[in-house]
Every structure is written in C-alpha cells, then in structure tokens.
Amino acid sequence: xxxxxxxxxxxxxxxxxxxxxxxxxxxxxxxxxxxxxxxxxxxxxxxxxxxxxxxxxxxxxxxxxxxxxxxxxxxxxxxxxxxxxxxxxxxxxxxxxxxxxxxxxxxxxxxxxxxxxxxxxxxxxxxxxxxxxxxxxxxxxxxxxxxxxxxxxxxxxxxxxxxxxxxxxxxxxxxxxxxxxxxxxxxxxxxxxxxxxxxxxxxxxxxxxxxxxxxxxxxxxxxxxxxxxxxxxxxxxxxxxxxxxxxxxxxxxxxxxxxxxxxxxxxxxxxxxxxxxxxxxxxxxxxxxxxxxxxxxxxxxxxxxxxxxxxxxxxxxxxxxxxxxxxxxxxxxxxxxxxxxxxxxxxxxxxxxxxxxxxxxxxxxxxxxxxxxxxxxxxxxxxxxxxxxxxxxxxxxxxxxxxxxxxxxxxxxxxxxxxxxxxxxxxxxxxxxxxxxxxxxxxxxxxxxxxxxxxxxxxxxxxxxxxxxxxxxxxxxxxxxxxxxxxxxxxxxxxxxxxxxxxxxxxxxxxxxxxxxxxxxxxxxxxxxxxxxxxxxxxxxxxxxxxxxxxxxxxxxxxxxxxxxxxxxxxxxxxxxxxxxxxxxxxxxxxxxxxxxxxxxxxxxxxxxxxxxxxxxxxxxxxxxxxxxxxxxxxxxxxxxxxxxxxxxxxxx
DNA sequence: CGGGGAAGCT
DNA sequence: AGCTTCC
Numbered sequence: 083x084x085x086x087x088x089x090x091x092x093x094x095x096x097x098x099x100x101x102x103x104x105x106x107x108x109x110x111x112x113x114x115x116x117x118x119x120x121x122x123x124x125x126x127x128x129x130x131x132x133x134x135x136x137x138x139x140x141x142x143x144x145x146x147x148x149x150x151x152x153x154x155x156x157x158x159x160x161x162x163x164x165x166x167x168x169x170x171x172x173x174x175x176x177x178x179x180x181x182x183x184x185x186x187x188x189x190x191x192x193x194x195x196x197x198x199x200x201x202x203x204x205x206x207x208x209x210x211x212x213x214x215x216x217x218x219x220x221x222x223x224x225x226x227x228x229x230x231x232x233x234x235x236x237x238x239x240x241x242x243x244x245x246x247x248x249x250x251x252x253x254x255x256x257x258x259x260x261x262x263x264x265x266x267x268x269x270x271x272x273x274x275x276x277x278x279x280x281x282x283x284x285x286x287x288x289x290x291x292x293x294x295x296x297x298x299x300x301x302x303x304x305x306x307x308x309x310x311x312x313x314x315x316x317x318x319x320x321x322x323x324x325x326x327x328x329x330x331x332x333x334x335x336x337x338x339x340x341x342x343x344x345x346x347x348x349x350x351x352x353x354x355x356x357x358x359x360x361x362x363x364x365x366x367x368x369x370x371x372x373x374x375x376x377x378x379x380x381x382x383x384x385x386x387x388x389x390x391x392x393x394x395x396x397x398x399x400x401x402x403x404x405x406x407x408x409x410x411x412x413x414x415x416x417x418x419x420x421x422x423x424x425x426x427x428x429x430x431x432x433x434x435x436x437x438x439x440x441x442x443x444x445x446x447x448x449x450x451x452x453x454x455x456x457x458x459x460x461x462x463x464x465x466x467x468x469x470x471x472x473x474x475x476x477x478x479x480x481x482x483x484x485x486x487x488x489x490x491x492x493x494x495x496x497x498x499x500x501x502x503x504x505x506x507x508x509x510x511x512x513x514x515x516x517x518x519x520x521x522x523x524x525x526x527x528x529x530x531x532x533x534x535x536x537x538x539x540x541x542x543x544x545x546x547x548x549x550x551x552x553x554x555x556x557x558x559x560x561x562x563x564x565x566x567x568x569x570x571x572x573x574x575x576x577x578x579x580x581x582x583x584x585x586x587x588x589x590x591x592x593x594x595x596x597x598x599x600x601x602x603x604x605x606x607x608x609x610x611x612x613x614x615x616x617x618x619x620x621x622x623x624x625x626x627x628x629x630x631x632x633x634x635x636x637x638x639x640x641x642x643x644x645x646x647x648x649x650x651x652x653x654x655x656x657x658x659x660x661x662x663x664x665x666x667x668x669x670x671x672x673x674x675x676x677x678x679x680x681x682x683x684x685x686x687x688x689x690x691x692x693x694x695x696x697x698x699x700x701x702x703x704x705x706x707x708x709x710x711x712x713x714x715x716x717x718x719x720x721x722x723x724x725x726x727x728x729x730x731x732x733x734x735x
Numbered sequence: 736c737g738g739g740g741a742a743g744c745t
Numbered sequence: 746a747g748c749t750t751c752c
Contacts, residue, residue, distance in 0.1 A: 120752090141738045160737060180736090181739060206741075206752025322750050384739060435736080439746065 112356050112372060113212040114277040114285035118294050120208035122149040125176045127271050136170050139178035141388065146178060150294055190270055192375055195262060204375045211282050213372035218254045225254065233260040234297035237288050237303045249301055252278055256299045265295065283319050283368035305366040312337045317365050340364040381414065383407040384487035391482050397468060403488040404463045408452050411490055417449045418490035421463060423470040428482035440470040479704040
C-alpha cells in the first residue's frame, strides 16, 4: 500500500471483505439538477431557428447567459453587451427581461421531477435538488447488483475503475439521475447536468464538474479533495461574499483555513449555530434536508432603469408592473394580503445597492378583484402603491430612482383545500376556464394530469414526445418497482440507537441533529467529545496556530512530503497540524493531542495514510450495536479514528 | 456588480 | 425593514 491515495480503493476492498458489501451506510442519496444555460435553452425551444446560431440572452445591457455555441466563441455569462459582441459579432441576442417563459418551463421541470419523487427543492429557476434515498432503496431490491454500474462520471476516478459493490446506493443514484435527465430531455427538450452525492451541498458542488449535458457522482472518499479544491470559502454553497470577507478579516482565506480555524473564534464572529454550520460545510458535511417545493411565497415584478424623477413616470411604471403582476396573481389563484413597494435610489445613501421598501395591506375586495381578473383592481393597487412611494420619497424634493419593484406577499390559499402544491403546479384551475385565451406564455395546462402525486401512477408517457422512443425508461418508469420482489434480509427499519451511545453525547449537542449525521461523522464527532475542556483548550492552541492565515498550512500541505529546510521548522510545532490529504483536518484537529501524535507517528512511518486494519474493523463492528440497516462499518477515510471511539461505545455493553 | 427574481434570518 | 444568500 502506498501512502498515495487512490489506493483508497485498495483498503476499501479490504474493508468490504469484512463488511459484506455495506460500504454505504450513508443515509441519503441526493441529486442536484442544473439546466444547461437555461434561458438560452428556453429561447431555442421557442425559436428552433436559433439552434444553429450563437445565442445570447440579454437583460438590459448585460448578456446574462448564452448557448454553448456562443461560449465556444468566448462569450461568458454575465458579460456586458459590448464585450459579448466584441467576442462574437454574430451573436444573436434575445431579450430576457420578461421571465414568464423561463418561469413556466422551470416549474414544468420541477413538476416533472416531483412526479417521480416528491422530495424536490428548487433553487432559482434552473436548479432542483431531489432526495432519492427511498427510491434508491426500492431499486436496490429489484436490481441485480452484479449488473449495476455507474452512469456518467465519477469524480476523481476513472469510472471503469470503481468497484460498484462498494457504492451501490450512489451507483443507483447515478442511474436514477440519468433516467430523470432523459425524461427532462424527452418531455421538455431540455439538457441538464446532474450531481449525485450524499448531501445537497456535495451534489451541487459536484454537478458542475463536467459541463454541458453530463453528470457526476461523488464518492465519500473524494469529499476532502472536492472541498479543498475549492478556490475559496465563498465557493461553498451557503457561504456568500459577505461572509467570505468577514472570514478574510479573520485570516481565513481558504476552505482548509476554515476547517482548521478554532471554533471558539468563529463563534465570536458568527454565533454558534452559524459557526458550526460553516465549519461543517467546509468539512463537506451538510445536514440540511431537501425541503419540498411549494408554491412561491411571494410574487414580484421589477424593472430597473436609468432614471425616474417624476411622480407620473413613477406611476406609469408602477402601473405597468402591477398590471403584469396582477395577471400572474390571477393565474396563481391565491389571495395576496400584502403589497410591497421597493426601490433603489441613485447612488445616494451608501453603495448603490440598498433597497428600501414599504408595505401595506391589500383590502380584501381589491384582492378578490385581482384574482377575478377585474380591471378595477389595478388602479386601486396603483393608488396604494403611490402612497407607499410617498412614504419612501419626499416628493417635494428632487429624486432619482433607478429601480422599482412591486411584490405581493402573504398569499392566502383561496380554497384552503387539499393539495395546494399540486394545484399550483397543475396551474390553471382558474375559475374561468381560460385555457385557450392566453398566448404562449401561460397555460402550462397542457399537462394537467394532476392527482395522485404519490400514487402508483406514473406520468403517462403519452402522446408525442414519442420521438425518444428508444428510451427504455419511458415505458419503464422509475417507480415501477412496486411489484416489490420479496426482500428477505434485513432491509428493516429498525428503530433505535445507532452505533453510538447517545447517552455519551455532551448535553449541549442537539440529539436530532446528531442522529441525522452519517455514522462515520457521528463517530468522528464522538471522538472529539471525549476530551475534557482543558485538553480541548490545549490542543486548540497547538493545532490551530494563532495566525491560521497560513499559506504555510496550505502550501505545506500540498507538497506533503516536505519542503526541506525552510524557516518553518522552529515555528512549526513538533506536531503541526499537517495531515495527509485524505484526512479531514478539522476532525483531526478535534482529536485529543495524544491521539494526534500517535496518528502522525504512524503516518510518518510511511504507513498508508488511513487504512485501517481489518482487525480494527471487525472489532468495531462487534461492539457497535445492532441497528443494522447495515452495521455501520465502512468508515471510508478516517477509518482509523474508529478505535478511539470505541471506549465510549463500549460502555454500553 | 451586473439582472430579475425568490427565500431565510434578524 | 433590511440584509444575505442563491440562481
């Protein structure tokens, strides 16, 4: 065995020899779908003649996205109109300020995904997360594992070299992802990328690895590489630029810095919950659930412009916004109870990006007029909006607005009836049946085959679309399976404790959160709980140098073997925080000092980074509890941490 | 930032 | 009501 890595495959094989193929005890399988250049694809659907041309979608003076033909000529997203035309004089520009079509197709995508698996969460107009854990379990029962293989790419691996038996759930996830992408293509004509992983964050991070129209699966052993490969903390979803700047002020420049940064100091800046969440994210741990999409909680419409400086200009803009907004509201069918006006003023206050807003109630009679399509509604709303405007702007003095936004919120389901989500998606059921009156833009009614969302039915693979015929999938949809073959075995939903003893958790640990953790993370955490505060203090100061800014941590790290001479010798503690690349540095830093030392010694002796001997594995297993759904073994990387956890779990017995 | 949204936290 | 996040 080499210290190298990638031989991780070797030790895993070793491990599974003892664990009967249950390497994956990771609870969830999450898919992330990302439509390729979404707006541009929609425009090419609307106008197929565009297919053969470089297309840019323009909003104001920006090209917000473009098709791949344009990208081949150097056009990037979010570039100025001029820059884009410089690179690609042939660029065909389509106006994209009106989001109607995009929104409509976007919901079709979500709805289609939901028809196969109800747990779908939207992110923006062109991304969806799907928790397919249950579907994977049911597939597992009907699948011959020996014929299973990954579909698409596997991050950091040659796909042919990955042992599928070690990653059955993820492999099934990749199959499902591929089928769903095929469905999106055959039914909606949209290509997409997908990521397959154990959490939303990881799935999202990995989905863009291979770009147009491809998919990538992330194995747990590759998580450290994925995370430390990110260019900065702000690249991890959930940490934005503001937060990244605050981190920078603390000397935290990279994801690695964040993993290693003393939690206590992070808590000071961001509060406990945030600090922990951020550090977990940096370590590749994201427990956030896939929260099913519902109808939007607000509808808004806005426009930006160079200048509005008179009341009448403002009024006509507001009127325009409210007209289209009211039409959208009418199609939605819910009653808006609150109206909000937001605006941006010209450079005045501080940085030209503050929005100010005022909101007020909508009289119920007005609200009803909106959803009844009564034309009286708009002028009434305009008059309310103008009052809100006067609360924001002193109209006796000159003013200069660069943006106006109208928003309906506090949407009340009109028929507090059942099935609000599906009624939203299937749209229409507007009282008056308007099906044919609208032009292109609404009436997604074309597929109103609502009901039984979760039932046994499959979205009919009906009419046209046929073209894709071949897809074995279409007539053999994902959920099929219902004819569950007998599954002897322990598929069991055995309740109960896991492989760790909850009684050993520190009192301040949220039990529910902890229970949701993947088993190997639970164990890693447990091991960190065992030290007492004093020790914790001590090793904190040791493992996390006062100035974690550390390029030296970082660079040091990558060369791994060492830079010889170099200053650092004195500075670097005898046992600096240096760890092999596939060891999670945060987890490592949380270990008791003596354990850290022992591990480091082991590594220096040229030991393979983390393989854990089969012996340890088997010991572990016997001591951990029952539970099952597979005994939690597997522990991919960090496997060697296990033995340190043992004492605690042993208490149980 | 840019643009036109939407959501969550405070 | 504002800020921050995401697309």
